[in-house]
Amino acid sequence: MSEFLPPALQSIMPNLIQIAYLVATGLFIFGIKRLGSPATARSGNQLAASGMLLGVIVTLFEREIVSFEYIIAGVLIGGIIGLFFAKKVPMTSMPEMVAIFNGFGGGASALVAWGEFTRLSPALMTTDSLVTIGLSVLIGSVTFTGSFIAFGKLQGFISGNPITFPGQNYFNLLLTFALFALVGWLTVDPEFQMVFWILFGLSLFLGIMTVIPIGGADMPVVISLLNSYSGIAASMAGFVLNNNLLIISGALVGAAGLILTNIMCKAMNRTLGNVLFGAFGSEGAVLATDGDAGDKTVRETMADDVAIQCAYAKKVIVVPGYGLAVAQAQHALKEVANLLEEKGVTVKYGIHPVAGRMPGHMNVLLAEADVPYDQLYDMEQINPEFKSADVVLIIGANDVVNPAAKTNPSSPIYGMPVLNVEEANRTIVFKRSLNPGFAGIDNELFYMENNQMFFGDAKKSLQALVGALQDLDD
Amino acid sequence: MDELIFNLFIFTLAAFTGFELIVKVPPTLHTPLMSGANAISGITLLGGLLIAGSVGGTTAQIIGLVAIIFATINVVGGFMVTDRMLEMFKKKEDDQ
Numbered sequence: 060m061s062e063f064l065p066p067a068l069q070s071i072m073p074n075l076i077q078i079a080y081l082v083a084t085g086l087f088i089f090g091i092k093r094l095g096s097p098a099t100a101r102s103g104n105q106l107a108a109s110g111m112l113l114g115v116i117v118t119l120f121e122r123e124i125v126s127f128e129y130i131i132a133g134v135l136i137g138g139i140i141g142l143f144f145a146k147k148v149p150m151t152s153m154p155e156m157v158a159i160f161n162g163f164g165g166g167a168s169a170l171v172a173w174g175e176f177t178r179l180s181p182a183l184m185t186t187d188s189l190v191t192i193g194l195s196v197l198i199g200s201v202t203f204t205g206s207f208i209a210f211g212k213l214q215g216f217i218s219g220n221p222i223t224f225p226g227q228n229y230f231n232l233l234l235t236f237a238l239f240a241l242v243g244w245l246t247v248d249p250e251f252q253m254v255f256w257i258l259f260g261l262s263l264f265l266g267i268m269t270v271i272p273i274g275g276a277d278m279p280v281v282i283s284l285l286n287s288y289s290g291i292a293a294s295m296a297g298f299v300l301n302n303n304l305l306i307i308s309g310a311l312v313g314a315a316g317l318i319l320t321n322i323m324c325k326a327m328n329r330t331l332g333n334v335l336f337g338a339f340g341s342e343g344a345v346l347a348t349d350g351d352a353g354d355k356t357v358r359e360t361m362a363d364d365v366a367i368q369c370a371y372a373k374k375v376i377v378v379p380g381y382g383l384a385v386a387q388a389q390h391a392l393k394e395v396a397n398l399l400e401e402k403g404v405t406v407k408y409g410i411h412p413v414a415g416r417m418p419g420h421m422n423v424l425l426a427e428a429d430v431p432y433d434q435l436y437d438m439e440q441i442n443p444e445f446k447s448a449d450v451v452l453i454i455g456a457n458d459v460v461n462p463a464a465k466t467n468p469s470s471p472i473y474g475m476p477v478l479n480v481e482e483a484n485r486t487i488v489f490k491r492s493l494n495p496g497f498a499g500i501d502n503e504l505f506y507m508e509n510n511q512m513f514f515g516d517a518k519k520s521l522q523a524l525v526g527a528l529q530d531l532d533d
Numbered sequence: 534m535d536e537l538i539f540n541l542f543i544f545t546l547a548a549f550t551g552f553e554l555i556v557k558v559p560p561t562l563h564t565p566l567m568s569g570a571n572a573i574s575g576i577t578l579l580g581g582l583l584i585a586g587s588v589g590g591t592t593a594q595i596i597g598l599v600a601i602i603f604a605t606i607n608v609v610g611g612f613m614v615t616d617r618m619l620e621m622f623k624k625k626e627d628d629q
Contacts, residue, residue: 174596
């Protein structure tokens, strides 16, 4: 587009582009920074988006860019598809959405490297650019196929159970080494195109192989890690093209994704190695019952009784789990909270880091139901409060409130940080049945003295509770 | 080789910046953050533009076209969906 500019401007354009890139970098950094607080998060996202827009616009003024047919077509097609997905996807499917967008991003980086490889004559390429092309193809392709497998597992197209075979970890390790060797080979013999194709194909294959042995419940961690990979892939593409903005933004995302992955692993009391190579859930049905399951009894309760207990409470803490979202019961819950607040009851929400399908997912789902974010408390904030709570409503959550994680060293979830709900005066568990949660573990809480079970679909139960609360006034 | 070293410097410093930016984020925002960061990684779109718009043969341009489509889905979808999530985060005061 630079030929449309006056000659004076044309000559300084390369510098202007770099300055604009610097501004875009600043917008990304401030954007991510502002994403760190609920009050500023939205503007942070908008800052980052405007940085992206600025980067795209000034790039069009690069002297190299001479034709626009492909660019316009590509941006239109991609923009419409992206817009469609972004508008249509329900909030409960957010993990799938992030996985699929991430896959496209990684795929794009691999394609950029491939395009550069095709565009330049291999004999003229330097070792530097060949190494970075190879790495970009490798990481981008792994991100691409890995993300789509993760998407398939979350959607249920592919079995959520770990798919394993003997020697799998060694096989993957060998495959990874082979791929790095191929990158090396590419740099010494770039004219032997077959190496490039094998590298490309095997990288796509490695993406599949690394994700299939991981259980569905661990997918958020995998997506976060793949998010980090897609950043690194973009950064590598920046090395290929000598583009600072790509290098910086990619590195920012790569590092941020890694930290997030780590935070998530901690929340589940797992190490990253254990998530990636442990095939958690395969022998999942290790039931940690104490052998006396036969004589344990639960106390059942009904809507009217729950209504009375809550209405005369001073403080009610709600612990929502993914079951709440599956039942689409967020709005009914919000109604219950409103009625209780009208009666002068303090309502707080205690959110376990892995309450939804990914960290922070539950917060989004509750925000969708208009629950103000200052009523939502993280695990560390809410745990000291259970002692003073009159009633705790546990809705669709199971493993995150299991006291066995603190008391029973033989439990598979032993050591996982949990919410100390049993310290409250009364706990009421909303649950379909006594089935164990994803880890396949019995929950001691259900049989405790001060616990009551409210069986049924979460949405119907909450609606019944709304009715019962309204009846109290009449 | 000079260029590679220079790029490595930038890469390393940016990675440290990324670490520092994220450490303090509350769990409430992890989902939007992941999705927002994901949209930023669509920056590879610029690479697609350079390849699809320059004279490097039809094959390279078509590869560039597909790269642009993929990256634009990532960028547009990512930022829009993050905005949709964050739009819903409200304080109690705004409610009434």
